[in-house]
Amino acid sequence: MTDKQKQLLLAFLGYDTGGIDGIWGPMSRRATEAFQKDYMETADGLFGPATEQRIREVISGGEPVKKQDFWGDIRFFCREEFRCTCGGRGCTGFPAEPAERLVRNAEAVRRHFGVPALVSSGVRCQLRNAELPGSAANSLHLRGKAMDFRVEGIDADTLCTYVKTLPDVDEAYAIDGSFVHMGVLKYEGGA
Ligand SMILES: [Zn+2]
Ligand SMILES: [Zn+2]
Known part of the structure; x- marks a missing residue:
């Protein structure tokens, strides 16, 4: 080189x-x-x-590291909420950008239920992914294509059922009683 x-x-x-x-x-x-x-x-x-x-x-x-401009359309979430939670030990926060479809889907969820949503895990670096119990080695979180979140007062099954109706969602499952994992594996545009 x-x-x-x-x-x-x-x-x-x-x-x-x-x-x-x-x-x-x-x-x-x-x-x-x-x-x-x-x-x-x-x-x-x-x-x-x-x-x-x-x-x-x-x-x-990772995906190309560049700021996406769709955030201007997003009302209920900010990019920071998707930051890797390793605390700077394994990355600078965004080893990949959150996929546009994922964020737009989260926005749709927030609008549908009309109450606050909390992201517990957005983008992850290898280090953070490896230390979270039960995470797949090739987790979509590594590519900015998955998020774990809950919606205030909504149980995971109800949330999951709605998430499955959203575009490009090919991973939707309850993590526990309130948190749901949403992934957009095949989505390629935008991020
Ligand atoms: Zn990290
Ligand atoms: Zn997840």
Whole structure:
């Protein structure tokens, strides 16, 4: 991998390398270090084989990391509610963006029942996903395509039944008496 390719990958994930010019200066080293702090165990600022492998994983494992503009239409949820709950230990919060369809479905649920909804788990990084009991290794949460949530005063079965009527939902099940997992596996547009 050339220095220019390394800069390109760092920049793609939002780390400022001071340009993609193939000149490996202090900003490229700082960007590497910032990436390592976010995604690796140690941060030395050196872009070696381990860093190269990790950045490939991060990029191929998630959706393109870019802010989606559909949030302007969303009234009852904000992007922050979908943030990974690892507390910065495994990611910077959004290893993938919440899929537009998922968020629009959540909005539909909120409108249908007319009472507040609470997201308990939105996007997850590998670390967070692995430590949650019962989560699948290839969980849709890793790709921003699933959320766990409840609606105030509505039992999980009622919520689940409604969730199943929404577009692109191919995973809908009760986690307990009140929380439901909603996933949009086949949805490819928007995020
Ligand atoms: Zn995380
Ligand atoms: Zn879930």
